[in-house]
Amino acid sequence: MSIARDLYQLQEVDTALEANLQAQKKVSAQIGESQLVLKAKTKLAEEQKNLETLTAQQKSTEWEIDDLTNKIKETEKKLYGGKIFNSKELGSLQQETAELKKRRSVFDDKSLGLMDELEALRKAIDSTKDELAKLQTLWQMQQKQFVVELMQLKAAQAVNETNRQQIAALIDADTLFTYQELKKRKGLAVAKVEQGICQGCRITLPNTDLQRARSGGVVRCSSCGRIIFLA
Ligand SMILES: [Zn+2]
Incomplete structure (x- = not known):
């Protein structure tokens, strides 16, 4: 020889050693947290927070409606109970009932709007959950692959290092x-x-x-x- x-x-072994080191760096950089998974988790947390807020709003709207319904019942009872004959008093009871009904219809509209929003939000949450699950599965698979790749590169590097020592010993x-x-x-x-x-x-x-x-x-x-x- x-x-x-x-x-x-x-020189060929040195080139292989350098290329292997670069490949190890590249793979190592990809091991760790996934930005896409983190982003989906943040999105889900925001949507769930919105769901809580909207649910609370919906409940308080329902309470308002119940309260107004009870008040309407009371005034109508007085109005049609046959105990009041004073036309002025009856007139003001009629006006009061009309006003209560008007207020209740505002809350009814609000409640319907909230129900639509809640339905859309629940759908969005389901789709975000699906997306997150898919991303996590993919990420876990990729991570396993990267770990295997890194192990293979390290094993190949150990062979390169032995080769280098053996060749260098001849020179x-x-x-x-x-x-x-x-x-x-x-x-x-x-x-x-x-x-x-x-x-x-x-x-x-x-x-x-x-x-x-x-x-x-x-x-x-x-x-x-x-x-x-x-x-
Ligand atoms: Zn030359």
């Missing part, structure tokens, strides 16, 4: 140092050579360099400085 080949393999310290320095500066330290052309900078390499590389030496591209690898 040539050192260039070892270095190239080291002498000076060459390893050169590799690290080049990696820091250029991103990729090793460039493949295809048909005599350095794939790092696209320049045609002189034959002498190619021959030295073929015989197993560590040769660097005269243009970009990368270590060349003849595949």
